[in-house]
Amino acid sequence: MNYIKNPGKIEEESFRIIESEMGEHNFGERELKIVKRVIHTTADFEYKDLLYIREGAIDAAITLLKKGGITIYADTNMITAGISKKMLNALNCKVISYVRDEEIAAIAKEKGITRSMAGIEKAVSEGIEFFLFGNAPTALYKLKELIEEKKAAPKFVVAAPVGFVGAAQSKEDFEKLPVPMITVRGRKGGSTVTTAIVNALLYML
Amino acid sequence: MNYIKNPGKIEEESFRIIESEMGEHNFGERELKIVKRVIHTTADFEYKDLLYIREGAIDAAITLLKKGGITIYADTNMITAGISKKMLNALNCKVISYVRDEEIAAIAKEKGITRSMAGIEKAVSEGIEFFLFGNAPTALYKLKELIEEKKAAPKFVVAAPVGFVGAAQSKEDFEKLPVPMITVRGRKGGSTVTTAIVNALLYML
Numbered sequence: 464m465n466y467i468k469n470p471g472k473i474e475e476e477s478f479r480i481i482e483s484e485m486g487e488h489n490f491g492e493r494e495l496k497i498v499k500r501v502i503h504t505t506a507d508f509e510y511k512d513l514l515y516i517r518e519g520a521i522d523a524a525i526t527l528l529k530k531g532g533i534t535i536y537a538d539t540n541m542i543t544a545g546i547s548k549k550m551l552n553a554l555n556c557k558v559i560s561y562v563r564d565e566e567i568a569a570i571a572k573e574k575g576i577t578r579s580m581a582g583i584e585k586a587v588s589e590g591i592e593f594f595l596f597g598n599a600p601t602a603l604y605k606l607k608e609l610i611e612e613k614k615a616a617p618k619f620v621v622a623a624p625v626g627f628v629g630a631a632q633s634k635e636d637f638e639k640l641p642v643p644m645i646t647v648r649g650r651k652g653g654s655t656v657t658t659a660i661v662n663a664l665l666y667m668l
Numbered sequence: 669m670n671y672i673k674n675p676g677k678i679e680e681e682s683f684r685i686i687e688s689e690m691g692e693h694n695f696g697e698r699e700l701k702i703v704k705r706v707i708h709t710t711a712d713f714e715y716k717d718l719l720y721i722r723e724g725a726i727d728a729a730i731t732l733l734k735k736g737g738i739t740i741y742a743d744t745n746m747i748t749a750g751i752s753k754k755m756l757n758a759l760n761c762k763v764i765s766y767v768r769d770e771e772i773a774a775i776a777k778e779k780g781i782t783r784s785m786a787g788i789e790k791a792v793s794e795g796i797e798f799f800l801f802g803n804a805p806t807a808l809y810k811l812k813e814l815i816e817e818k819k820a821a822p823k824f825v826v827a828a829p830v831g832f833v834g835a836a837q838s839k840e841d842f843e844k845l846p847v848p849m850i851t852v853r854g855r856k857g858g859s860t861v862t863t864a865i866v867n868a869l870l871y872m873l
Contacts, residue, residue: 469782473806477832506830506855507712541860544749548768563753577674601678625711627682650711654746655860 477503485511493521493667497645500663504655515638515646523643524619524664527593531555536586537595537657538562538579538602538624545658550665558595561585580605592618597657600629607637620644621660623652682708690716698726702850702868709864712856720843720851728848729824729869732798736760741791742800742862743767743784743807743829750863755870763800766790785810797823802862805834812842825849826865828857 481502490498494516501510527533535551535558537543543558551557561567561582571581579599583606586594594617596603603622609615622637622644624630634646645660686707695703699721706715732738740756740763742748748763756762766772766787776786784804788811791799799822801808808827814820827842827849829835839851850865 473831473833480832503831504858505710506832506835506857540749541746541863544745545859626678626708627685627711628678630711652711653709653860654750655858658746 474503484508496667497521497660497663500659500666501656504659507651509651510647510656513648513651515644515648517644520619520643520645521664521667524593524645525667527618528554528556528664528668533593534559534589534591535593535595535661536560536583536591537597538582539598539654541654542595542597542658542661545654546661547665550662550668554665554668559586562599576605577601583609587615592616594620595657595661596620596622596624597652597654598624600624600626600633603633603637604629607633607640610640610642617642621657622646623657623660625652625656626650679708689713698872701872702726702865705864705868705871706861709860714856715852715861718853718856720849720853722849725824725848725850726869726872729798730872732824733759733761733869733873738798739764739794739796740798740800740866741765741788741796742802743787744803744859746859747800747802747863747866750859751866752870755867755873759870759873764791767804781810782806788814792820797821799825800862800866801825801827801829802857802859803829805829805831805838808838808842809834812838812845815845815847822847826862827851828862828865830857830861831855 478499481499485508488511497516498511498514502508531554533556537558537560540560540563543560546558562578567578567581567585571578579602583602587609594606603624606615620642622634624633627650631650638646647656683704686704690713693716702721703716703719707713736759738761742763742765745765745768748765751763767783772783772786772790776783784807788807792814799811808829811820825847827839829838832855836855843851852861
């Protein structure tokens, strides 16, 4: 059958189509790479208007990744599965999630909180400074609490929980903190969006 | 802080909001469960008009899952990470992907095809009959070829590759086959959408 079988060519052509259809914008070169990769992952041009990339956030993420040897915390196993291991390994970095951890499930039950929240508490206690949220508003609120209590000081956050209860509000509240961040405003977001943002950052290196 | 921390309550309230906002539709009770879970995962109501659930497809999937002991093939590791292991294990079923397999990478290179295509060839050769596509049009075309050559006869397929090159066409072409299937028409789809469809089916059991 006659279809493009070269993944590199498919991606190149996809980005060309996205650029030609996305219309006017004010994104810089690096911002545009993130926006295009998110649209590539979702086929949803609305992300052009929903993505908020704080000034300095890309530099903050790249500095951490380039330094190497860091652990990134994600609130879903879909994110840990989706981020390019080849590139992370080359940087001696790794991405983990505690959300399916048995110990975390027990702690969450005991405290009457979500596993997502208990996972954040553990990650912060381990000194992790790079956080990815594609699912859980409760986890994002937990990180916000820990920042306000001066117990956490993340150096880079992707805040993209998706959904109808708490997601938009959690992101709006989190955005008020002076943290280097990339967020998706409103209800949209999710694990594939968060993964696309991180992979776009990795491809910049 | 004052926010809902009970995941069950969050989901219940989310589904209530989705139902109240989605407007008129002709979905039956089970179809509606799938549509609502996809909207829940994406916060994108357009899926209401993009999802195609073939008559008999839900029964086909449920029959396979209930029989138990089956292996499901997915074209991404994000899908294998996202599907509820608790429910799959209870049914003695599992979900796998060969897309990051070293052996598959070598075969793909040798044949000049994508790893996604080589993964499908291996899965078919192992007698797998339940396929999930959230990423690769080339993999979906490969399964179509194998069906037309009478080398494959899948009993249930979720066809939801996302993207700008080949995705929409691959799904439109695949839809012409008389296979029990759920597809997402047009460019949209992706791993989270495919995962939501399968989890909705699992929750019906």
